[in-house]
Amino acid sequence: MKLKPEYRLGAVILTTLVMSTASPAAEKDKKEAEESPVKVSIQGAEPSLADNLRAYLPSLRNLKCESPAERIERYIVSAQPKLTKGAEAMGYFAAKFEMNSARQSNCWAFNIVVEPGPTVTVAKSNIRITGEGAKLEDFVQIASNPPYVTDEVLVTQKYEDFKTSLTRAASRLGYFDAEFVEREIQVNIDAGQAVVNLHFETGKRYQFGQVDVEQDVLASKYLKRYLRVEAGKDYDSDELLRQQRLLENSGYYSDVQISSNYQNVENNRVPVEIKTLRNKRYAYTGKLAYASDDGFTIEGGMNARWVNDKGHKLDTALLYTQSGYLKTGFKYIVPLWEPEHEYAGVDVSWIKSKDTIDFEGIPLATYLDQRKLEFNYNRRTESDWQQTAFISFFEEKFRLVIDGESIPDNTQLTLLGVRASKTKATDPLYPERGWRFSGELKGAHKSVLSDDTLMQTRLDAKYLHTFDNQAKVIARGALGATWVEQDSLMPQSLGFTTGGQDSVRGFDSNTLGELDEYGEVTGAKNLIVTSLEYEYPVTEKVSAAVFADAGSAFNDWGDYKLNVGAGVGVRYKSPLGPVRLDLAVPKDDTKDLHFYFSLGPDL
The missing domain is CATH 2.40.160.50 (membrane protein fhac: a member of the omp85/tpsb transporter family)
Structure with missing residues (x-):
């Protein structure tokens, strides 16, 4: 069976992409291919592109040597958009694919011939961070390391990683209302160039609210010596982790669970609950x-x-x-x-x-x-x-x-x-x-x-x-x-x-x-x-x-x-x-x- 190449619209086209790509490791479990007897070979692509295409393919898990030809044909049809996404994630926006199936050693095998075409490079990156947290060292450090430099190949995973670093920093530091006002990559396929536009608004920072501790070892006067999370302090999830380690390392408790009660936020303050299980004495x-x-x-x-x-x-x-x-x-x-x-x-x-x-x-x-x-x-x-x-x-x-x-x-x-x-x-x-x-x-x-x-x-x-x-x-x-x-x-x-x-x-x-x-x-x-x-x-x-x-x-x-x-x-x-x-x-x-x-x- 054979799927003819699908040619994308020619002429000069400016495409606006709101990307949601993932890394190959996260997108697909590489072991899946090993669990199916159906083999896949890729020709015409350099190793990193071939690996990414293989990672983006639909799961082979349900394909068997005895699978009917109709099932194999449906797989080839479903593979085309996946291959396109896999190539675009590596900067190949004009790639063409020809995928064939054949019987080899009493089992199915796929052969994918790739014409990768030229890569798209980044002409400009417009990165903006605004809001109360814009001048905070954590966000300044992230902004000082943009995902691309001029003329760098547009590997979209870098764009996704950059966005993730912003959202993780916002979540860790208590900017729970943070949002992307603008997030897009504009790709001109004929020109082979892309423009990255990203605007991140941090919003206001939340603080710790009331801290409730459930424990039965220390008197309250002496428990305070072990508490580092206090009401009114700026929220920081790293502080919660340090608080947990401090209580665990005290030796008094065999288990310490700390949670932020987001459902009961009042006046931008997040209540904190600490539950402990006493250790063997x-x-x-x-x-x-x-x-x-x-x-x-x-x-x-x-x-x-x-x-x-x-x-x-x-x-x-x-x-x-x-x-x-x-x-x-x-x-x-x-x-x-x-x-x-x-x-x-x-x-x-x-x-x-x-x-x-x-x-x-x-x-x-x-x-x-x-x-x-x-x-x-x-x-x-x-x-x-x-x-x-x-x-x-x-x-x-x-x-x-x-x-x-x-x-x-x-x-x-x-x-x-x-x-x-x-x-x-x-x-x-x-x-x-x-x-x-x-x-x-x-x-x-x-x-x-x-x-x-x-x-x-x-x-x-x-x-x-x-x-x-x-x-x-x-x-x-x-x-x-x-x-x-x-x-x-x-x-x-x-x-x-x-x-x-x-x-x-x-x-x-x-x-x-x-x-x-x-x-x-x-x-x-x-x-x-x-x-x-x-x-x-x-x-x-x-x-x-x-x-x-x-x-x-x-x-x-x-x-x-x-x-x-x-x-x-x-x-x-x-x-x-x-x-x-x-x-x-x-x-x-x-x-x-x-x-x-x-x-x-x-x-």
Whole structure:
């Protein structure tokens, strides 16, 4: 069957078009063609035009190999105006088409021969925006980027996209009466030129009206701290979105729905309704890890998302290792005036540990009992840096028992300091790229409720990058330094040690540091740690890893030795995050094998 070319009116004709074209992706699901056995070939059109013509064709979904000839003929007739629109959308207003059907391999096939003709270019664009919002930055920015420049091919999608950007901006900013006073494209086919006329009137801007909030967690006085949408403010749908995120991120609510009640607009004010569903009040966390030196490590925690109607929060935590290390405590959080950015906190912690060794045939045991009370102020900057200023009251009781004789060493400090940290990652659980940085500076002076005068700083960083083949490299490092007054002592628990799963693998946990007269590792003044790891995917969920770590804790920057460990590992992508299994040995003793297990995100 054959449809003869349909020739458009000749002569000099000025056609006025009110366009309503859509992008090929929106106009038609490209998968439709794949769902029909009937094939379509297009000849004589450059690739972008051919793709657009194919997108504008009527659906092939209902055409089958056994479809009767009459059905095929009706399809060809219906395709002609669609092809014309598809060509005009690309600037070809004089295109001609010849569409044939034939039987091939026991099925129908269409062949479309295209004579595209010359394209129409834009001779002039008359773009006007008037009304109260005309000088608003959003509309000025849109107007400064018109859809066409002079002599550009008239691809009508650009015209439609420009109109859409205007209507979306008007809707977002509350210009609900905005309208197109004029919208047309005048095309002179014989001259091959077009004139674009577009006049957009913004009308008046609406404001937010009464804000009603349905929630049962916070008292009204404290709820106001979380409300950013207020009656009388200019309407902006982005503000509604920010309001929703603020309430969701508070942790109090599992679902937040915000709607504008357009039906009840009064005096250009749009009422706002906020409906919330309270979250579960308590959340629990847990982590299990294993290292060959410490045995199993168990971490657990409980988070009370709110303690009272003021929105106060409580976090409790417990960490216990099979080797006898216990750390427990809680953090009480008080949201402040801008709770999304700042809060005050009280941290209480207690650490208790015991270690025993045999020193030249003499039994030796160390006992540590540390208590800390900290008051802190925390704020998050617009660039997502978490900043903390704190004052910490620190008491440490250290006791050394040698062959039954006890030697105590008690320390009390009042530390003032600051912390800063930031994590940037493409995904919180399985990031492909990202980094993490944290730093702390703190100090104490004998004149302020302290036994010693000292200052200490520490920096930690981690970087992750994933290559195109999904291989991954992870680099991390740490630096620490302490200044202690000449007649002061370094408190045991403030000193640096390293070695173990999160520092230098191939060594027992915290066994790298300065040694005392009994051969026991004590806290050192300075710290340096580096690590480089490479992961290569074996399957979709399993990767193999190789790594090398180096580090040391020491007192003199001019005299230290880096301890090096290396090993191999396996990574498994579980629903809870990466599961890591590592085997590592120290460089100087490759028979000393250490095993590590952990679960959690890379950053």
